[in-house]
Amino acid sequence: MSTSIAVFGGTGYAGGNIVAEAAKRGYAVTSYSRNGAPAEPVPGVTYEKGSLADPQTLDKAATDADVLVVAVHGADVDGKPLSAYVPQLTDAATGHNTRLGVVGGAGSALVAEGGPRLVDTPEFLDEWKPEALSHADVLEALRTSPDSLDWFYVSPAALFGSFAPGETTGAYRTGGDVLVTKEDGSSEISGTDYALAFVDEIDKRNHVRRRFTTGH
Template identity: 65%
Template sequence: MARIVIFGGTGYSGGNIAREAVGRGHEVVSYSRNAPAEPQEGVEYRTGSMADPAVVDAAADGADQLVVALHAVDVDGAPMLERTPALIEAARRHGARLSFVGGAASSLVAEGGPRLLDTPDFNEDWKPEATAHAAVLDALREAPEDLEWFYVSPAGLYGSYAPGETTGSYRTGGDVLVTKEDGSSEISGTDLARAYVDEIESGAHPRRRFTVGH
């Protein structure tokens, strides 16, 4: 059993990961700015911001896994990239494995690129969030060798606006966006959570990003 601490454990991604992890017998602690209206049984809820280094240090202390499931463009007044160094140092100091629910846009559309973010038809309105997530992945790749980390990029269609179907299965694609034969790319929140907790348990992608889709 692992002690899994989630920043954003009351949100869509973090909530699904928390539910999956508790269901497998893990100890789960959630940090968020506000207490949840409908808490999940088995999750310990704490309030606090990832922008506060003291909160980050307390979260990492005793954690086996430190999960970040937040929007990247603005974490209490600054991009996630500016909050990442404190996370990295806390994870290294306390021996926690750091991981992120990232975005699809940094995924490659084919081996060798380009990134989805860099394709001509990528929606301009999505670029700030996509770029912010991609910057965090770059920072992890440049982190000291003693930092244990992984980063998960979901399929193109993913989020609370498109919860999808729980199939109990998923496919992974390294750095390449996972697509179906018809070119579509999607993953449900529940199956993304399954893939995420599988990685927590297996450690199959050390210091790597991997993509997930149906």
């Protein structure tokens, strides 16, 4: 019996890549988003309209899935920051013995051992801060969650998004809380290789109740 995965934000950039990678591996995948199916649906994926802000939708997703994936905008989920929904995500996941995987931000990653966080550096743009700080709040809430919550949180490299899709290399590197950078100091990862790292974690369970960073 294949592992079943429910992805909130499954038609977005990170979520869409995770959906495609999981489906390619033979997982039973259900995507939840405001618009339902995208213009080019991934074969074999079930697409539903729905938001994690709706308790009934969230409960159904957690009931049906082995892993609940959250890949939504950190600063605005139906008018509230994602961090506001951590209690109900925790209740849904623990109530149905479902693992919770979160697509996090790079802003909460440390630029070096001991800090500071990327979001606290002078180069980090003010317009990026609301989402970055909300994602950081989500991470802190997960770290202080009950031991019964099985979670993981994956922070991408600094350059990550549909504006910079990058190359599919079929490889990635990981760190703990420190941003993954190259020798020249740059930090990037493609959506496809981020999804590879994320779904590998679903497979291998190397980071139980932990955040890890990833990059090329």
